[in-house]
Amino acid sequence: MRRHPRKIIVVLNPDCVVHAPLNQLRHIRGDVALFMRRMSRGRGTRSAVRSGTMVFRPSRGAKRFLQLWAELSREASDVIDQSPLARAVARSDSITFDPLPQRFVAIPADGLGFTNVEFSRASDTPRKMGKLERILWRVTGW
Numbered sequence: 001m002r003r004h005p006r007k008i009i010v011v012l013n014p015d016c017v018v019h020a021p022l023n024q025l026r027h028i029r030g031d032v033a034l035f036m037r038r039m040s041r042g043r044g045t046r047s048a049v050r051s052g053t054m055v056f057r058p059s060r061g062a063k064r065f066l067q068l069w070a071e072l073s074r075e076a077s078d079v080i081d082q083s084p085l086a087r088a089v090a091r092s093d094s095i096t097f098d099p100l101p102q103r104f105v106a107i108p109a110d111g112l113g114f115t116n117v118e119f120s121r122a123s124d125t126p127r128k129m130g131k132l133e134r135i136l137w138r139v140t141g142w
Contacts, residue, residue: 001056001058001062001063001066004058005058005142006058007056007058008025008026008055008056008058009027009055009056009058010011010022010025010053010055011053011054011055011056012052012053013051013052013053016052016053016066016117016118017115017117017118018116018117019115019117019118020057020115020116021116022104022116022117024105024116025053025055025100028055028057028098029095029096029098030057030061030095030096030098031056031057031059031060031061031062031065031095031096031097032054032055032056032057032061032062032065032092032096032097032098033054033055033097033099033100034049034050034051034053034054034089034097034099035049035050035052035053035056035083035099035100035101035105036048036049036089036097036099036104040066041082048086049085049086049089050105051085052105052117053100053104053105053117054100055098055100061092061094061095061096062095062097064092064094065088065092065095066091068088068091069084069085069088072084072087072088072091103115103116103117103119104116105117106118
């Protein structure tokens with residue numbers, strides 16, 4: 001955001017395949033846009049988020065959200081990026097979110113006929129970081 005202070009930032013996982021234009025992502029109204037949905041598990045529900053495609057407006061709210069997500073990622077005992085992300089969303093009271101349509105974060109299991117962005121099954125499967133990734137995580141903070 002420092003490099004492009006007045007631009008909307010679209011973040012895509014490097015293993016995605018873009019099938020159609022992403023122009024719609026320029027028109028988000030909230031500070032942050034990401035895919036969210038409610039999931040029922042047993043007796044409770046929780047929010048599920050996908051980090052494969054995220055959009056950030058050049059706003060204070062988006063900057064606060066990124067700072068909170070970074071802090072929670074450093075504190076996390078697990079290293080799956082969706083867990084600190086879901087906690088950051090839950091703790092973001094004054095930050096506005098726009099839901100991204102599922103076609104911008106599709107995985108094969110979704111069974112969508114049309115997608116703008118598709119991710120491989122491997123990117124949807126949570127995994128632990130390898131030793132080199134953990135070292136890079138500690139050194140770079142991301």
